[in-house]
Amino acid sequence: MNWIILLLAGLLEIGWAVGLKYTEGFTKPWITVVTLLIMFGSVGLLSVAMKSIPIGTAYAVWVGIGIIGTVIWGIFFFDESVNAARMICLALILIGVIGLKISA
Structure with a gap:
């Protein structure tokens, strides 16, 4: 059950x-308020x-989910670049x- 909770935490991190981008510098x-919640x-x-x-x-998986999801969001909604180096880094x-999950 805690792995599901960790997944949800990672999705909320995304x-x-x-x-933060949409707050436009907290203006x-x-x-x-929604972002802080x-x-x-x-x-x-x-x-x-x-x-x-x-x-x-837990921390590494949480951050990893956040990184992967945020980069994907940036690609689809903020027109961020898609190149081989970025995709290789995301794959790593x-x-x-996955390795941390398997070995935990």
Whole structure:
């Protein structure tokens, strides 16, 4: 169950990372409030998941989910570049996250 909670925490991390972009430097109050709530939810779920998942594994998986999801969001919604180097790096992060899950 804690792995599912960690996955949800990682998905919320994508939400707050993307939300930061939409706050435009915290100048949009409502988006800022929603982003902060998502951030607190993400960290809260991470904390719950760490009850049974080792801290290093949980944190690395959480960040990995956030990185992969945020980069993908940037590619589709912010017209960020797609090139071989970026895709190889994302694949390496994904391999690392899967490896940590398998070895935990």
